[in-house]
Amino acid sequence: MVDLRSLSLKQLRAFAATMRTGSVTQAAQALFVTPPAISTHLKSLEKIAGHAIYQKNAEGPEATEIGQELLEAANEIEKVIERTRVKIEALAAGASGSVSLGVVSTGKYFAPGIVARFRQFHPDIRVRLAIGNRTEIIKGLEHREFDLLIMGRPPAHVAVEREVLGDHPHILVAAPDHPLVGDPDILPEDLLRETFLAREDGSGTRALMTRFLDRVGGGRTFNFVEMGTNETIKQAVMAGLGI
Template identity: 30%
Template sequence: MIHATLHQLKVFETTARHGSFTRAAEELMITQPTVSSQIKQLTTAIGLPLFEQIGKRLYLTDAGQELLTTSQDIFGRLDNFEMTVADLKGKKQGKLRITAITTAKYFVPRLLGSFCQLHPDIDISLQVTNHHDMQQRMHDNLDDLYILSQPPEGIDLHTAPFLENPLVVVANVDHPLAQRRKIPIKALNGEQFIMREQGSGTRQAVQKLFAKYRISVPVRLELGSNEAIKQAIAGNLGISVLSYHSLTAEGGMPELTVLNVAHFPIQRQWYVANLATKQLSVIAETFRDYLVEESRPFQTRLNDSLLAIAS
């Protein structure tokens, strides 16, 4: 192992992440034979196979999995060292990798934009995905920070709340309930509903509330995105429960309205999280603190909007 080079470890880490020599070569902008040669040399140095091939995909052996963990730790520490040196020089520069749950796309880019203006030398990668894929990224230790509304069970995380995530009932402006104020939750019984996919945090919160008050609704559609649900509501296919943040995008949709239903909004929270075993870089800590501080104006506007709906 003492003869392994950083370049070989980088080639290995990229290959392991993609499960493919070809895709690793594309990312690293080298030839596939070069990737194969570097992996072969590394395998010889270690004395154990690192991959096994099943069909067209590569899978890590036990030794390969251990080496992947070691490689990620080495590159993470080197990145942190570079960022620490930059910080000692009075600069903030380096890489910041963030994964956010889908609904967070309505406000996170704006916060990132102002952060980048303060620290223009930071290279930021933002992935937007669902709960299932986010948990996989956590298992693979691919990111510095995660922005989510429901921390998963079984993964040791450090979390910090920074913004409320209220879930509200949304209908077409022509829906009969849209003309009513202070709607009892029982009025939702039998209403055609559009739900998020199974496993969605929003759906779980709705089902929990409906079970508490014995509300039964037929699920007319099951959709995997807030944008698709909003279009379905605009098309008079039913009503739904959405994060209020998904309704505040630029331009909005005049066909939609928030219903003033008892026991709504369902109060949830946005969190910024990191793996408990991961040492955060200077940049990740700076952004986490920035997120908590700069979300306060968002919270004030959110409170004002919800008060207007309830009045």
């Protein structure tokens, strides 16, 4: 059995250069080493292979079948090394690698567009997009699972750099035939009689809604039905279940 564990890149390069240039002397010049060093690498490589790797003829050295296999291996290794070099340089320049984006549920309607635009300019960067409620996304940030976040209010207890993407208005939504639709003078009492459709505890939208109703209602209780997704809430609003 041939044991290639002691095979070295220097040996393969010496052999490839000898076959490419046609002589040990020229191979040494190409690799900036001495001819004896090339000869030593060739002998070591031949010993590892256990068979002759090239033969001499009038036109110069010619690789044997075993030598051809070694040349192919050397060529593939050089390709891998070159790809690795390019990737390392790209990573160092910020043009490659991966980025993890955490987005709160309400941002999922425009986040894919942002990712698509980003990919146009950085096609070699892998993107992982995670959607969750505010608590889940902040927890992921605390555990360093995300590089970037899209959310309504950045967490105060985590040191982050923040950039405003745009306005994030919140409005009341009701079915078209709801009695409050079109009423310009809605009173707090009118709202507190309604059933509110709320996201689960931990959602930023849920927290905002609760603060709003506590403020307009002066701490009075209000009715709500909890739902896990924005899509379910939209369907419930259309069905007249609440606002």
